Each structure stands twice: as structure tokens, then as C-alpha cells.
Amino acid sequence: MTKTLMEYQQNQPWIIKENSFDNNFLSKCESVFALGNGYLGVRSAFEENYIGEKRDMFVSGTFDRFDKSEVTELPNVPDFIQMEFVINGRNLDLNLGEITQYSFSLNLKTGQLIRHFIWKFADIHLEFNFRRFVSFDDLHLLGQEVTIRNLGADTSFQLKSGIDGQLTNSGSQHFAEGTKDQEKNRILQMVSTTAQSRIDFVQSTIHDFSDRSLIDKARIEISRRQIHKLYWFHLKSNQSIKISKLSNVYTSIDRDLNQKTVEYMISVSANVLNFDVQKGFDYLLKKSALAWEEKVWRDFPIEIKSIDFTDQLALNFARYHLHIMVPKHDGRMSIAAKGLSGEGYKGHTAWDTDIFMLPYFTMTYPEIARKLLTYRYLGLSGAHKKAALNHYQGAQYPWESAWPSNGEVAPVWGAADIVTGKPTKIWSGFIEQHISSDVAFGVKQYIDATSDLRFAKFEGYEMIFDTAKFWVSRLEYNAVKDRYEINNVVGPDEYKEHVNNNAFTNYSAAWNISTAIKVYEKIKQQDSKSFDRLNKKLGLDKTYRQWKEKLPKLYLPKANKDKILPQDDSYLSKKILDLTPYLKDDAVGTLFHDYNLDQVNNMQITKQADVILLFCLFENIFSLGIQEASWDYYLPKTMHDSSLSLSTHVVLAVDLGRNSEAYQLFQKAKNIDLGPYMNSSNDGIHAASLGGIWNSVVEGFGGLRVIDGKLRIEPHLPKEWDSLDYRINWHGARLQISETKEDFTVTFLNSNHLNQIVEFMSKGQKYQVKAKGSLRIKL
Structure with a gap:
């Protein structure tokens, strides 16, 4: 490891500092x-x-x-x-x-x-x-x-x-x-x-x-x-x-x-x-x-009392960068993968925003979250353009987005192939397609958390329908097995190209279609005006019949006898490589100093959370046994070469009761930009990993989740923390949640609605807190 120039002080959780000048390491500080x-x-x-x-x-x-x-x-x-x-x-x-x-x-x-x-x-x-x-x-x-x-x-x-x-x-x-x-x-x-x-x-x-x-x-x-x-x-x-x-x-x-x-x-x-x-x-x-x-x-402070003051520093750092990169002034724009801190990814928006950064804004600054989702709504024209070019229907969202109407803007060629010496083709813009359900997931979570019915009626429902319309046109019928499949894709693990039935892609597509069916049936019964408008625009009646016909036959990979959920049809049959030497390296992508992507594609090597992310987003679908066995299997095979990976693993480790391991992973996650390695951020900060820090703290250790439209709070503080105190916005009410290892307290601070009552779940029990009231629950 190169000597670090970074210096942080115990009593200064708001200050990041470089302690000496070195002309060789300008880029890190330019970014962070x-x-x-x-x-x-x-x-x-x-x-x-x-x-x-x-x-x-x-x-x-x-x-x-x-x-x-x-x-x-x-x-x-x-x-x-x-x-x-x-x-x-x-x-x-x-x-x-x-x-x-x-x-x-x-x-x-x-x-x-x-x-x-x-x-x-x-x-x-x-x-x-x-x-x-x-x-x-x-x-x-x-x-x-x-x-x-x-x-x-x-x-x-x-x-x-x-x-x-x-x-x-x-x-x-x-x-x-x-x-x-x-x-x-x-x-x-x-x-x-x-x-x-x-x-x-x-x-x-x-x-x-x-x-x-x-x-x-x-x-x-x-x-x-x-x-x-x-x-x-x-x-x-x-x-x-x-x-x-x-x-x-x-x-x-x-x-x-x-x-x-x-x-x-x-x-x-x-x-x-x-x-x-x-x-x-x-x-x-x-x-x-x-x-x-x-x-x-002022309105949404978050305080961690930890034996390591850099836990709080990292959270402050993450929130600072999330706010300097979000274009809250204009819904025609979104957050780039490097924010506004460097030329990496050319200022383009990816699924990083919808899955890793949007939750922070949805739960704290919903007016900003709505702007980010308005960008996706304005992007429907670009999504239609991409779907039509690929001979699909509905909204196939671009892998990389710029101006919302542009459609796909991902580059075609990337870094040099170590074997051939030629540029490597970037397949994500062609066949990494889970972005459409990622957008729908962010939309649904926002609606659940805010009850913003105006957004739902005029923007949100349309995106859910249009993405589900894409998926039902994308499904491929396997006559031999009498089922629908999704073949030739890249899942979240971008080291596996041209795979069939990536679990994350198939399950998220199924969720997208299922959610569209529920919304269709709900608004047809309860809001005929909105239903008629959207039905006329999207041809929902016809598409609904397709959803109902195809969804039951959509193939969803199942765990094997060892309770391991296969990442795709071929992953578990591929060669295993000992990744220990590469995992010890501070730099990412060092694997490609020795192998090219075709070789990596044929080994059990995972770039980032894939099956693990699926468990985090759709935890109710999978048993604890499947999640534990799959964790043990995939973790040694995961390079964490994407900054999206570590925070996802933190959240699932907490869910599995592995708090010590979760905290160790959190230490790595918070150091992606803020840590000692002086070449980690040359092209800009890692925007999604900063959203991931908030996710690790609040959704992971804090236990705050939106599950099936309901608020759930189940704290699991690491032994290194004495307490966690944070605030959220839920259905227009501002709540303060104060957590220790012994108990947690939910305090109803204020609301846009008189006589509002907030309901939440914890350990299978339902609780209510009234306006200006407070409720303490022992753990």
C-alpha cells in the first residue's frame, strides 16, 4: 500500500484533511x-x-x-x-x-x-x-x-x-x-x-x-x-x-x-x-x-456513537457528496456514477441511482427523490427508443443515460484485452437489462414511503406498467420445458456475459410484472379516471392478459440440494480460481492483469453482489437457509471490483446475524473513497458507494426497511456502536429513531397531516405512534 496523505482527527467528524503535499497523488484529493x-x-x-x-x-x-x-x-x-x-x-x-x-x-x-x-x-x-x-x-x-x-x-x-x-x-x-x-x-x-x-x-x-x-x-x-x-x-x-x-x-x-x-x-x-x-x-x-x-x-441529522469516530466521519462525507452531486433544481437531470467530481463514466446515470442512492433521498428528502424519478419518467421516450431498436415493446431503460430523451449512451469499447491487445467490448449497453426493473423498484419504494398519489397517478404507475410491458415482450418461450426464460444477458455481475436466466434479472422481472398486475387491478377498481387514461395510452388490457398468461411460467431459478441459489444457468459448473492474491490488492481490476474477460467469464468469479443483492431487495422470497448457504458460497468468489458491492454485503450480513463480519465489511466500504489508498478515486468519487454507506448504517445496522409497502424497524447495532440516532420522512411525517443495543425509540416529530398515525413493524409485531408521541420498544 502506498503511504497515505489523508489525516482525520477524533474531535473533527466534519473535517477531511491531507497532511502533506505530494505531486504524485493529486487526483485523490481533487475528487474527494x-x-x-x-x-x-x-x-x-x-x-x-x-x-x-x-x-x-x-x-x-x-x-x-x-x-x-x-x-x-x-x-x-x-x-x-x-x-x-x-x-x-x-x-x-x-x-x-x-x-x-x-x-x-x-x-x-x-x-x-x-x-x-x-x-x-x-x-x-x-x-x-x-x-x-x-x-x-x-x-x-x-x-x-x-x-x-x-x-x-x-x-x-x-x-x-x-x-x-x-x-x-x-x-x-x-x-x-x-x-x-x-x-x-x-x-x-x-x-x-x-x-x-x-x-x-x-x-x-x-x-x-x-x-x-x-x-x-x-x-x-x-x-x-x-x-x-x-x-x-x-x-x-x-x-x-x-x-x-x-x-x-x-x-x-x-x-x-x-x-x-x-x-x-x-x-x-x-x-x-x-x-x-x-x-x-x-x-x-x-x-x-x-x-x-x-x-x-438541520432536519435529518444522523449520529453514530462508536469506538471509531471515522464511522461518523464516513457518514458525514457520504451525505455531503450525495448533496453536492444531486441536481435537485431540475428534474431533467440525475446523478452520475461519479457525481460531478470527475470524467469517469462521462457524467452518465446508471442503475446506481435507482438502487443505491435513491433510498437515501426517498427516506429523508422525498422532494429530491421525486426529481430523480421525474428524470426517469422523462426518460420513457429514450427507453421506448431502445426497446424499439431491439424489437421489444414498452420501456427498456438505457444502461447509461444522459439527457433523458437520448436513449442508450453507453460506450461500445473499453479497456485493453490482456490476451488479444484489442479493446474489450462493453456488452452492458446491449444486454444488461435489469435496469428496467431497477427503475420500477425505485418508483414503487418511493410511492410506498411517501404516499405521493399525484406522482403515482401521473408518473409512477406509468413507469411500472411500461417496464413490465417491456419484460413480457422480452420473455423467450422454451417449448421443451414449457416455460419462459430470459437468455443472453448480463446480470449485476458484469464478469458474466451472455448468460441465461440470471437469477437477479429473472426474479426482478417477475417482481416488476407482478407489481404491474397488482397496480392494474387496484386502479381499475379504485381510480377509473387514471386507469382509462393509462389504458388508452399503453394498451393495458391487452398487456394485462399477457402478464397473467406468462408470469406463472416465467422460470425462477431454485436453490440446489446444497441450498445454493445459482447465479445463472452455468455459473455453478464453471472452474473455480483461488482469488486470495487479488483480494489482498488495494486496487480493483487487477485480475485483468492476468486474464481477459472471456477467461474470467468461464470461471466462478463474481465482480459484485448479484445473488446477494437479490436477497437484499427481495428478502421475503428466500429462506434463511438459502441465504446463508449462498452467502458462504459466493463471498469467497466475489472480487468487490464494483463499489456497489461491499455495502450490499453489509446489509445482508446484518440480516444473517453476522454483525462482526458486517462491521468488517463496513470498514472496507467506507474506505472506498475516504480510505488510505491514494489512487482509489482518480476519475471521481464512487457515488453509489456513498449511498451505500447510508444504506449500511440505516437499512443495515439500523434495520430500517420498506417491506411490501410497510415500514419495518429492527436494529442490529454492531458491538462497536453504543447508539444510532437518525430521522426519516414516512408518509409526510418526520420520525426520529433512537437505537441502542437494548431498545429503540420512535418519536413522531411533526407531520403535514393532522392526527396522523404512523404504523410500523418490528419482529412480526405491529406498532403505532401518534403525532407528537413517542414509543420505546425493548429488544
Whole structure:
């Protein structure tokens, strides 16, 4: 393992910190220290340049396609962050000279990034303090500040700072250059337009100084895709200067703009920035921190009392990142697999959102969850497009989604094949199809948890019907065995391609169809208006007959004599490989240094939770004996090469009463991004694993589940925890759940409905708690 630069302190569960500078490991901190607000996301590259850095800034939903041979991706927006300091004729470079008192930290509670150090090189002796934030109050605003104190002799400075549009997405340039100008001699502005999607961007930045009398001269500099301001100043011994830089970005797809013309955006951007600079950096930072408190931390706090303080730190870290990546401002957008923290997966949305991140928002911030599901509803047109291309009916959701109407945007080719030397084909976009039932599962869980009947009537039911319509058209009849099968698929385990009857796929398809039947029968009887509308739109009567005819004959794999549920038709007959050497490695994917995917496909090697995930989502279908035997069988064969895997195993380990093992797995899960390995997050954080941390804590150890539409609470705290305290939103009521090893208490805090009573299950018994009431249950 490489030496770690990360440092966490017992009494600071809201602070993540790098304790020293190493030019070789910039990417980890750029990702895990990323800033954002769901509209705007910025990797935390330094102000000064370094070899190996990756300057990425993204605006949600602004997808562009560089070339017809490439898939659409979020474009890397022109950079505000860079500030080039030339000091006594030398560039600021921490690879040179002596660095003391180095600290690079992110306050998860306020979203403030701070970097501090003293730099001594030749005749230079300076103290720097950088501060930065992306506003949680104003989606368009980014603030920077640097304070420089001269600890040595008189020193001269040249500062070059502005907007740099020469960045690319790993070589792909998405922007056509527009105008560059300096408004009223202070605000620098750049207009650029995405090449294919034709989205206009207006970016503005302004500099301010604590003492403008220190500025000897200044001038503007314009070059290709760049506009900068150059400032020259001197600092005498013990003299200081504070430089602030405020920036904003607007696009022609923003819904908070009254007009979409470039001229209007230029005017709005400049006017807002002029007001902001008068308010000042500290005021704007305070407003942002207050928005974090009011919108995130205040109403749904979660507290773990553990012997390991990093359990709480990891939970705070996960929630911070979930909120800086979720586009709560616009239902036309969703969460990418890397959030807004890097170019990995090109900004695309996958099933990660529906299964691993949506539960957090459904149970705490349902208004955000509804936006994420609205994205899926708007994506029905893209899902219809994909189904039609594959000669199916209904909604076949894309494996990777971008703009909701685009359809499938997964790339076709991936990493090199170690044997052939050629690119490996990515089959997920073609035959990994469980995404359709994953979307339906998220929809149903949201409806169950919120009782949002308006969403159900006008969006949710339609998605459940349309995905079930896809599945019934996808089934293949086996005349010899008189059953319907689902062949030639990839299940959640992406190391098994072109398999037949993947258990997760078949069972989730059956659940999807069964749920559609129940909803059909319910609304036909209880809501004839909605039924008639949806029947006319989707042809439900005909499809219902197909559901009823085919569902009883849909093949659902059964456990063998050893109580092991086969992952697919062929898995259990394949060669077994000892994975011990690979499981000891910190890096993922090391298996492919020795084998190619075809070879792995023919061995009992599982990339991630597959059968295990099936047990977590549909626990009532399988006996405890089957779950235990399958756990023992599949765990040694699972690489956890997907960040989705460990948290799933945590939840099932708790269900199986293996709390010690669950806690060990939780330690690994929480360290995927936050841990010591310095190359784990180079392409961005692992968004779904962060949702998985909440799932592990609340659904796993906390025992909170939605089972068959009902709330269930059955805590199983690990021995390392004294207590767990969290809040949820259930049917519009906010509940506080306080758990110890001896008991748990459910407190009804407030509700949108008068005289509401909340029911929940625990250990097979039904309980009720009334408004403003509290109920304590012994374990």
C-alpha cells in the first residue's frame, strides 16, 4: 500500500484533511475534496498548476457529443480556479523549496475548502491561505480567496487569473469559442457554445483586493479560449494582501432564467456578480454555510456513537457528496456514477441511482427523490427508443443515460484485452437489462414511503406498467420445458456475459410484472379516471392478459440440494480460481492483469453482489437457509471490483446475524473513497458507494426497511456502536429513531397531516405512534 496523505482527527467528524503535499497523488484529493451544489461541480485542483492535475468543472445536464464516433458526455467547462503566481520571477511551485505547516482540508458541514502552508524558497518566504466554496445558496456562484503574508524581505508578485477555456475532456474539446470581454473594466466574461448540443455558456469572474493601493499596475490579456487579468504588486516584510475572486456560470438550459439569449445571460451574470462583490467573500460563504444547515443538516441529522469516530466521519462525507452531486433544481437531470467530481463514466446515470442512492433521498428528502424519478419518467421516450431498436415493446431503460430523451449512451469499447491487445467490448449497453426493473423498484419504494398519489397517478404507475410491458415482450418461450426464460444477458455481475436466466434479472422481472398486475387491478377498481387514461395510452388490457398468461411460467431459478441459489444457468459448473492474491490488492481490476474477460467469464468469479443483492431487495422470497448457504458460497468468489458491492454485503450480513463480519465489511466500504489508498478515486468519487454507506448504517445496522409497502424497524447495532440516532420522512411525517443495543425509540416529530398515525413493524409485531408521541420498544 502506498503511504497515505489523508489525516482525520477524533474531535473533527466534519473535517477531511491531507497532511502533506505530494505531486504524485493529486487526483485523490481533487475528487474527494470536490465542491458542488448539484448544478455546478468542481474538482479541487489547486490554484497553481502541476503536472498530473485534472481540472474539471461540470454543469449538470449540459451533455455534448464531440464526434459521431463518441458518446455524449458532460463537457469540461472553462476553468475559473487557476491563479498563476510569479514571485520574484519564480512560479509558485510546492515541489521546490521548503514547505511547513501544510494543511489541505474540506469542512463537510459548510462546504469550505482551505489550504494553508508556509513556502520558503531562495529569497522567498511567504505564508499562503486559500479558501474556496461553491455556493449552496446561489447555484451559479463560486468563490475563492487567497491571503498572502510576506515573512521575508520585500517581494514582488505577478498574478495571472481569469477564465481558461483551453481545457478538454481527456482530449475532446466540446466548446466553440464565442466572445470574450471585460465589462466595466473589472468583470471578465467568456461566452462559449457546445459544439453539438448548442448549449450557450456565459461565465464571468471578478477580482477584488483588500488594499488596491498595493496594486502597481494591471492589464487584460485575451488569447484563444482564454481571458485573463494580470496584476503586479509588492509586499514589504510582514505585509499582507487578501485577494478574492468571485465567479459565476449560466447556461441556456437554466430554468431560473427568464430569457435564454446570450445577451440576457451576459447582463444577468454581470449584474449578479457586481452585487456579490459588494457583499464580499465572507458574507457569501456564510450564506452558503447557512443554506447547508437549513437544507441538509438541520432536519435529518444522523449520529453514530462508536469506538471509531471515522464511522461518523464516513457518514458525514457520504451525505455531503450525495448533496453536492444531486441536481435537485431540475428534474431533467440525475446523478452520475461519479457525481460531478470527475470524467469517469462521462457524467452518465446508471442503475446506481435507482438502487443505491435513491433510498437515501426517498427516506429523508422525498422532494429530491421525486426529481430523480421525474428524470426517469422523462426518460420513457429514450427507453421506448431502445426497446424499439431491439424489437421489444414498452420501456427498456438505457444502461447509461444522459439527457433523458437520448436513449442508450453507453460506450461500445473499453479497456485493453490482456490476451488479444484489442479493446474489450462493453456488452452492458446491449444486454444488461435489469435496469428496467431497477427503475420500477425505485418508483414503487418511493410511492410506498411517501404516499405521493399525484406522482403515482401521473408518473409512477406509468413507469411500472411500461417496464413490465417491456419484460413480457422480452420473455423467450422454451417449448421443451414449457416455460419462459430470459437468455443472453448480463446480470449485476458484469464478469458474466451472455448468460441465461440470471437469477437477479429473472426474479426482478417477475417482481416488476407482478407489481404491474397488482397496480392494474387496484386502479381499475379504485381510480377509473387514471386507469382509462393509462389504458388508452399503453394498451393495458391487452398487456394485462399477457402478464397473467406468462408470469406463472416465467422460470425462477431454485436453490440446489446444497441450498445454493445459482447465479445463472452455468455459473455453478464453471472452474473455480483461488482469488486470495487479488483480494489482498488495494486496487480493483487487477485480475485483468492476468486474464481477459472471456477467461474470467468461464470461471466462478463474481465482480459484485448479484445473488446477494437479490436477497437484499427481495428478502421475503428466500429462506434463511438459502441465504446463508449462498452467502458462504459466493463471498469467497466475489472480487468487490464494483463499489456497489461491499455495502450490499453489509446489509445482508446484518440480516444473517453476522454483525462482526458486517462491521468488517463496513470498514472496507467506507474506505472506498475516504480510505488510505491514494489512487482509489482518480476519475471521481464512487457515488453509489456513498449511498451505500447510508444504506449500511440505516437499512443495515439500523434495520430500517420498506417491506411490501410497510415500514419495518429492527436494529442490529454492531458491538462497536453504543447508539444510532437518525430521522426519516414516512408518509409526510418526520420520525426520529433512537437505537441502542437494548431498545429503540420512535418519536413522531411533526407531520403535514393532522392526527396522523404512523404504523410500523418490528419482529412480526405491529406498532403505532401518534403525532407528537413517542414509543420505546425493548429488544
